[in-house]
Amino acid sequence: MKKMFRILGMHCANCSMRIESIEDDLPGVKEINASYHKGQMVIEYDEKLVMDEQIIAAVKKKGYQAVPV
Amino acid sequence: MDQYLVAFITGLTTGGLSCLAVQGGLLASSLERQLEREMLSRPVATGKKKLKALQRSHSRMALPILLFLGAKVAAYTVLGFLLGALGSVLKLNPVTRAVLLILIGLFMVGNALRMFNIHPIFRYFVIEPPKFITRYIRRTSKSEEFVTPLFLGVMTVLIPCGVTQAMMAVAIGTGDPWQAAGLMLAFTLGTSPVFFIVSFLATELGSKMETIFMRVVAVVVLMLGLVSIDSGFTLMGAPSLMNWAQSWMGAAPVAQTAPVSGGSGVLLLNATNDGYSPRILHAMANKSLKLNMITQNTYSCARGFVIPSLNVEQLLPASGRVVIDIPPQPANTVMQFTCSMGMYTGQIIFDLN
Numbered sequence: 001m002k003k004m005f006r007i008l009g010m011h012c013a014n015c016s017m018r019i020e021s022i023e024d025d026l027p028g029v030k031e032i033n034a035s036y037h038k039g040q041m042v043i044e045y046d047e048k049l050v051m052d053e054q055i056i057a058a059v060k061k062k063g064y065q066a067v068p069v
Numbered sequence: 070m071d072q073y074l075v076a077f078i079t080g081l082t083t084g085g086l087s088c089l090a091v092q093g094g095l096l097a098s099s100l101e102r103q104l105e106r107e108m109l110s111r112p113v114a115t116g117k118k119k120l121k122a123l124q125r126s127h128s129r130m131a132l133p134i135l136l137f138l139g140a141k142v143a144a145y146t147v148l149g150f151l152l153g154a155l156g157s158v159l160k161l162n163p164v165t166r167a168v169l170l171i172l173i174g175l176f177m178v179g180n181a182l183r184m185f186n187i188h189p190i191f192r193y194f195v196i197e198p199p200k201f202i203t204r205y206i207r208r209t210s211k212s213e214e215f216v217t218p219l220f221l222g223v224m225t226v227l228i229p230c231g232v233t234q235a236m237m238a239v240a241i242g243t244g245d246p247w248q249a250a251g252l253m254l255a256f257t258l259g260t261s262p263v264f265f266i267v268s269f270l271a272t273e274l275g276s277k278m279e280t281i282f283m284r285v286v287a288v289v290v291l292m293l294g295l296v297s298i299d300s301g302f303t304l305m306g307a308p309s310l311m312n313w314a315q316s317w318m319g320a321a322p323v324a325q326t327a328p329v330s331g332g333s334g335v336l337l338l339n340a341t342n343d344g345y346s347p348r349i350l351h352a353m354a355n356k357s358l359k360l361n362m363i364t365q366n367t368y369s370c371a372r373g374f375v376i377p378s379l380n381v382e383q384l385l386p387a388s389g390r391v392v393i394d395i396p397p398q399p400a401n402t403v404m405q406f407t408c409s410m411g412m413y414t415g416q417i418i419f420d421l422n
Contacts, residue, residue, distance in 0.1 A: 011184070013195050014228055017203040024207075033200060037192050 002044045005055070008065040010036050015064065022058045026050060040069070072370060072412070073255040076236065079293070080259020083286045088230040088260060089267055133218035138261045140222025145233075145257040146250050148226050152240040153249025163304050163375050163382055163409070166242065170301030170411055173238040177294025180231045184287035195231050202227050235290060239297075242410070248370075300411030306377030308405060309414040334358045336417070340371040340385055344413030345406070354400035354419040360393040373409025382409070 007019060016034035019041055023032050028049025034041035043055060052068060059066035159165070179194035206224050209217065229237065236256045240249035303309040334353050339346045340362055352358050362374060364385045372385045374393075385391050395417075398404065402419040 011186075012230065013197040014203075014230070016197065017207060017228070020200075020203065021207055036195070036197055039189060039192070 001047050002042060003052070004040055004042050004069040005059070005066040006040050006069055007034065007059065008039070008067065010039060010064060012036065016041075018062050019059060019064060022055070022062065026054065026058050029055070041066070072410070073251055076239075076252045076255040077259040079232065079236065079289070080256040081262065082259075083289050084230070084232045084236070084256055085260035085263030086267075086286070088225070088233060089264060134265055137218035137222040138265060140219045141225050142254065142257045142261065144223040144226045146254040148237070149240045149253025150246045150250035152237055152253075153243050153246035156241040156244035156249065157246060159244070163377060163380075166244065166409065167301045167304035167411065169242050170297050170304060172301075173235070173242055174294045174296070174298030174301060176238055177235045177290050177297060179294075180235060181287045181291035181294060184231070184290065185284070196234060198228050232286065232290060235293065300407075302411075303405065303407050303414050304375065304377060304409075304411035306405050308403075308416075309407075309411075335361065337361045337363060338415075340364045340367050340374060342367055342369045342371070344369075344371055344408070345415040348415040350415070350417045352395075352398075352417055352419050354402065354421050355397045357397050358395040358417075360395055360417075362391045362393060364388055364390075369413070370408045370410040371413045374406065375409055376404060376406045378404055 007015075010016065010019075013036045016036045019034040020032045023029050026045075028046045030044040030046065032041055032043045041059075045055070056066045056068075156169075176194060179191055182188070183191035183194050206221070206228065209220060209224070233256070236253065240252050243249045243252065299310045334356055336350050336352060336358060338350065338360055341364075362383070362385055364372060365388050367385070367387055372387065374383045374385055375381065376393075376395075379395065381393060383391060383393060395404075398419040400419060400421045404417040404419070405414065406416065407414045
């Protein structure tokens with residue numbers, strides 16, 4: 001499934017790259033498209049393998065706050 | 070020479086740390102893998118032995134960091150050359166250069182407001198690299214090959230930070246490949262010490278420090294942006310706000326009056342590495358004027374002499390004398406002159422006596 005999150009705490013274009021690296025860290029995440037311009041990320045994941053709480057925690061670990069839209 | 074020093078100091082003070090966020094992260098992730106692999110390949114050590122092994126591993130980290138920085142400096146120098154070449158192809162006359170300087174200034178001011186987090190709209194002042202590039206770079210950083218730091222150093226040209234983007238815009242504005250390459254070289258060399266130290270210590274700025282630091286960077290970028298806008302307007306013939314600020318602070322430039330000989334005035338104006346001297350000249354109104362431009366080992370942009378109101382643009386030799394004929398001007402005319410970058414300025418005031 002695809003879901004959009006608002007991301008708080010991004011301060012540069014490269015923050016989106018940091019957030020997208022969750023793709024490699026969290027099993028079940030297929031693709032992340034994060035945008036510094038829009039301050040959001042669109043994540044495609046397998047809901048059987050990963051839950052929203054895990055995604056929010058992974059984003060927090062990178063130093064940002066994710067809020068489901 | 071001044072502009073290279075400014076570029077170096079900008080790199081040293083703001084560029085290095087502002088780019089560390091991602092570029093340092095890339096390098097660190099690559100180094101971490103190497104460090105991890107090295108530790109795993111050693112027999113299990115404890116206490117002092119473990120500490121010594123760790124110190125040896127850290128000292129070995131110096132080489133990949135140096136490779137990364139060397140590749141980064143080289144790549145940005147080449148990029149600077151290409152940007153300067155692009156600027157020269159655009160055949161910039163003083164007016165287009167002025168417009169470019171104003172746009173660069175607005176870009177910098179917008180970036181500063183973005184860093185201050187004034188409004189999300191200012192986020193569009195920074196260019197976001199395409200996803201396929203960031204994804205490719207991210208995955209490469211996880212490779213364990215020794216050439217990785219070298220490759221990543223080159224790849225940083227694709228993910229420049231805001232301060233670097235501003236410096237790249239200035240490089241285009243020079244319209245000279247070598248000057249632009251020199252600027253980018255000075256800037257990236259300036260960023261290297263901070264980059265090296267922080268990467269070597271493998272520490273990260275705490276989020277509080279990062280916030281404070283971003284504010285400092287924003288103030289510097291804002292000031293550079295305003296100077297660029299001022300330079301653009303100066304190049305268009307408007308009085309320089311910097312001059313006004315200097316005279317307001319009491320640093321009035323020395324004036325020189327033109328002696329009149331045979332119906333025309335003669336003025337001497339030195340173009341030095343620090344700008345023009347004297348900065349204010351007085352000449353007789355309604356009489357033609359011979360402006361003697363003198364250079365001696367001058368390598369700054371003061372060599373590109375511009376009088377916007379007369380559409381005069383003269384490239385002066387590094388050492389020598391060039392005479393510029395100025396037609397008679399009515400009384401009370403204040404003629405602005407500037408360097409080709411709008412950085413160094415001065416004026417000729419035409420009086421009745």
